Amino acid sequence: MIMKEIRVEKNELQFREPFAIAYETVESAPILLLILKDEEGNVGLGSTAPDETVTGENIDEIKKLLEQRVGLDFFSHPIKDRSWYENKIRQDLAGYPSAQAAVETALLHLIALQEGVNPQDFFGTCRQSCNLVVTVGIKPLPETLTEVKKRVNDGFKLIKLKVGLDVDGDIEKIQAVRAALPTKIKLVIDANQGYSYKEARRVLNAVGNLDIAGVEQPVPADQREEFRKLRELEILPLIADELATKAKEAKMLLAQGYADGINVKMMKFGGPSSCQEIIEYALERSKLVMLGCMYESNVSITAAAYLALAYPINFVDLDSGHFDFDDDATLGGAKVKNGILRLKGIPRLKMSKEKL
Numbered sequence: 001m002i003m004k005e006i007r008v009e010k011n012e013l014q015f016r017e018p019f020a021i022a023y024e025t026v027e028s029a030p031i032l033l034l035i036l037k038d039e040e041g042n043v044g045l046g047s048t049a050p051d052e053t054v055t056g057e058n059i060d061e062i063k064k065l066l067e068q069r070v071g072l073d074f075f076s077h078p079i080k081d082r083s084w085y086e087n088k089i090r091q092d093l094a095g096y097p098s099a100q101a102a103v104e105t106a107l108l109h110l111i112a113l114q115e116g117v118n119p120q121d122f123f124g125t126c127r128q129s130c131n132l133v134v135t136v137g138i139k140p141l142p143e144t145l146t147e148v149k150k151r152v153n154d155g156f157k158l159i160k161l162k163v164g165l166d167v168d169g170d171i172e173k174i175q176a177v178r179a180a181l182p183t184k185i186k187l188v189i190d191a192n193q194g195y196s197y198k199e200a201r202r203v204l205n206a207v208g209n210l211d212i213a214g215v216e217q218p219v220p221a222d223q224r225e226e227f228r229k230l231r232e233l234e235i236l237p238l239i240a241d242e243l244a245t246k247a248k249e250a251k252m253l254l255a256q257g258y259a260d261g262i263n264v265k266m267m268k269f270g271g272p273s274s275c276q277e278i279i280e281y282a283l284e285r286s287k288l289v290m291l292g293c294m295y296e297s298n299v300s301i302t303a304a305a306y307l308a309l310a311y312p313i314n315f316v317d318l319d320s321g322h323f324d325f326d327d328d329a330t331l332g333g334a335k336v337k338n339g340i341l342r343l344k345g346i347p348r349l350k351m352s353k354e355k356l
């Protein structure tokens with residue numbers, strides 16, 4: 001089937017409540033929606049949520065790039081040839097992982113619609129559902145404890161606590177949260193580059209005797225050797241996030257012992273196929289794998305969810321999309337209920353008849 005129309009829309013998604021991490025507080029998040037429509041009227045959706053501070057990609061530049069490089073002539077080869085397009089996407093959009101993710105996702109949704117298959121079939125299935133990590137942003141201790149307890153009551157089995165602004169306060173907070181959590185609930189800490197090496201060592205020493213499943217990105221992204229030295233202390237498993245913004249880098253960090261695990265995000269590493277490679281590489285080496293996200297739309301969260309159900313990923317941290325926002329332009333795909341992630345249908349535009 002032949003491609004008929006390609007559109008890129010920019011949407012500003014509004015958070016239900018402002019969200020704070022070590023380097024910013026946000027109230028809304030811009031995303032791009034890539035809409036591919038074929039002659040039969042099938043509409044394949046992809047999405048990007050570039051994080052300029054992490055990968056240097058600016059959302060308006062990505063919009064222009066997609067409009068310029070991904071026109072009708074981009075799809076002159078048979079659309080169903082996924083692996084051919086995966087290569088073309090990596091070549092033509094080299095250096096723009098979030099753009100790669102949008103195009104690959106839109107294409108795989110379009111192929112699934114054209115062929116009447118479930119997009120999950122392209123990846124295989126190792127589980128029908130999985131526990132979702134829920135992230136608690138930086139807020140004062142009493143509010144943190146209230147939110148943590150609420151999330152446990154909601155059914156979540158994995159909590160990610162954001163820290164990184166205040167060493168002593170963080171130590172107290174981590175101890176209090178762990179003490180408040182039932183033993184069967186796993187706790188992960190994410191400092192988002194907030195500590196110096198010495199501060200990170202102090203926090204790790206203070207909470208190292210607690211049951212903590214992993215600590216993400218304690219030191220700045222450019223302090224690779226400090227990250228490795230912290231890991232060599234063997235206090236708690238350390239997971240690299242901002243430390244690796246390219247697929248090659250991610251593999252090198254794992255192979256050379258810089259980290260115990262990696263946070264794989266499509267907006268850092270490219271489309272589902274690029275992330276698949278890193279996930280397989282990490283799992284083969286018995287590393288921890290977190291599947292993470294930026295502040296993203298339902299469409300890209302759904303694309304990541306295919307990977308979450310295809311591999312035994314340790315921490316599925318895909319709590320964005322409809323979880324964060326009420327005003328997402330799409331329906332179908334990833335669903336979260338009682339802390340469990342499932343997939344239901346292929347994402348589609350809410351008002352598809354009026355819009356196309």
Ligand SMILES: [Mg+2]
Nearest residue numbers: 190216241263
């Ligand atoms: Mg992180």
